[in-house]
Amino acid sequence: MLRTTLAKTLTRSPIPLVGARSATTVSSDIFKPLKYGGKYTVTLIPGDGIGAEVAESVKAIFKADNVPIDWEQVDVTGVGASEEGFRESVQSLKKNKVGLKGILFTPVERSGHASFNVALRQELDIFASLVLIKNIPGVKTRHDGIDMCLIRENTEGEYSGLEHQSVPGVVESLKIVTKYKSERISRFAFEFALKNNRKKVTVVHKANIMKLADGLFRHTVQDMGKEYPTITTNDMIVDNASMQAVSYPQQFDVLVLPNLYGSILSNIGAGLVGGPGLIPGCNIGREIAVFEPGCRHVGLDIKGQNQANPTALLLSATMLLRHLGLDDHADRISKAVYAVLAEGKVRTPDLNGTSTTSDFTKAALEKMETLY
Numbered sequence: 001m002l003r004t005t006l007a008k009t010l011t012r013s014p015i016p017l018v019g020a021r022s023a024t025t026v027s028s029d030i031f032k033p034l035k036y037g038g039k040y041t042v043t044l045i046p047g048d049g050i051g052a053e054v055a056e057s058v059k060a061i062f063k064a065d066n067v068p069i070d071w072e073q074v075d076v077t078g079v080g081a082s083e084e085g086f087r088e089s090v091q092s093l094k095k096n097k098v099g100l101k102g103i104l105f106t107p108v109e110r111s112g113h114a115s116f117n118v119a120l121r122q123e124l125d126i127f128a129s130l131v132l133i134k135n136i137p138g139v140k141t142r143h144d145g146i147d148m149c150l151i152r153e154n155t156e157g158e159y160s161g162l163e164h165q166s167v168p169g170v171v172e173s174l175k176i177v178t179k180y181k182s183e184r185i186s187r188f189a190f191e192f193a194l195k196n197n198r199k200k201v202t203v204v205h206k207a208n209i210m211k212l213a214d215g216l217f218r219h220t221v222q223d224m225g226k227e228y229p230t231i232t233t234n235d236m237i238v239d240n241a242s243m244q245a246v247s248y249p250q251q252f253d254v255l256v257l258p259n260l261y262g263s264i265l266s267n268i269g270a271g272l273v274g275g276p277g278l279i280p281g282c283n284i285g286r287e288i289a290v291f292e293p294g295c296r297h298v299g300l301d302i303k304g305q306n307q308a309n310p311t312a313l314l315l316s317a318t319m320l321l322r323h324l325g326l327d328d329h330a331d332r333i334s335k336a337v338y339a340v341l342a343e344g345k346v347r348t349p350d351l352n353g354t355s356t357t358s359d360f361t362k363a364a365l366e367k368m369e370t371l372y
């Protein structure tokens with residue numbers, strides 16, 4: 001019953017997501033916000049670290065292109081951990097149904113608070129993380145021909161945050177895997193593959209060790225694969241997948257992964273194509289969609305230095321535009337961003353350049369002028 005419902009709903013109108021360069025689409029039943037007064041209201045959570053600087057880049061570019069969006073900015077932070085900002089961001093996203101988000105800091109120390117990023121995804125049930133990893137023309141890396149889509153379960157698994165010390169010196173950390181959530185992420189992955197003319201779905205797991213938890217995830221994906229005869233389904237143990245990703249990444253097409261393996265492979269993927277400043281992503285649920293850089297780095301070390309590469313947030317923002325049906329704006333902005341990167345004159349330090357975040361924004365604005 002559940003499968004039938006999801007299958008039906010997920011095959012509704014595909015949402016084109018990324019720039020003109022790549023016609024990636026997601027089909028889902030997610031609610032489309034309405035325009036009021038000719039404009040959409042979109043929640044903006046700049047986040048910690050480099051968040052404010054890269055959000056400024058998006059704001060400037062959207063303003064110059066007259067994008068019909070009013071930002072509802074929520075300055076929540078994970079530094080200091082006031083719950084108030086977090087609650088405000090949840091309320092805003094529940095109301096607006098669509099958001100653009102930077103990354104919130106989470107302290108590593110035990111005395112620190114639990115991750116607001118994870119809590120947000122769980123509370124809003126934005127269960128499917130989509131991360132697009134593709135070589136960018138002009139950004140030369142060790143491997144060419146990389147084009148993979150990571151679909152990561154975003155609400156359970158190793159990120160459940162359920163830990164306790166049963167006796168001093170013994171800690172139990174619970175990884176939760178449910179059939180329901182494994183099924184819906186599998187469905188999302190196969191429907192995504194189908195809509196985007198992808199040929200293969202690889203389920204990444206560690207079922208040789210976690211026979212029950214990863215076994216359930218793996219079997220669920222494999223079983224669902226039988227409903228999609230035009231798509232090859234294969235499986236790979238996460239250790240091997242990591243090794244294969246750095247030696248022969250071209251073999252991967254769509255990957256479906258439990259939460260932690262998704263984080264690790266998205267970081268490997270970012271490293272493969274040029275770093276965390278380049279990778280767009282989004283989190284999709286039934287009602288709400290939140291767009292955020294795919295590799296999810298805070299960048300506290302370069303905060304306030306005008307050094308961050310805004311590409312990851314800009315491309316995530318173009319995915320948001322496509323979700324809203326604002327394709328003209330998305331095309332122009334993504335073309336401009338890719339043109340700056342292809343030309344290679346304006347490069348932030350992560351790409352071995354000396355340009356600033358503001359230089360990049362200015363260069364993208366100039367490119368946009370040529371596209372009207």
Ligand SMILES: NC(=O)C1=CN([C@@H]2O[C@H](COP(=O)(O)OP(=O)(O)OC[C@H]3O[C@@H](n4cnc5c(N)ncnc54)[C@H](O)[C@@H]3O)[C@@H](O)[C@H]2O)C=CC1
Nearest residue numbers: 104105106276277295296297298299300301302308309350
């Ligand atoms: N530490 C935290 O509070 C959080 C960590 N994470 C996760 O932990 C992992 C590692 O995070 P961190 O150690 O905090 O990494 P980080 O934020 O320190 O980033 C690693 C390196 O990449 C650089 N970088 C990141 N984004 C950039 C950009 N747009 N332009 C230029 N350089 C950029 C940073 O400057 C830094 O040198 C990731 O998987 C991330 O998803 C996620 C959310 C919060």
Ligand SMILES: O=C(O)CCC(=O)C(=O)O
Nearest residue numbers: 105106115117118263296
């Ligand atoms: O929110 C955090 O602190 C870490 C989350 C993370 O690694 C991720 O979302 O990929």
Ligand SMILES: [Mg+2]
Nearest residue numbers: 263264295296
């Ligand atoms: Mg991560």
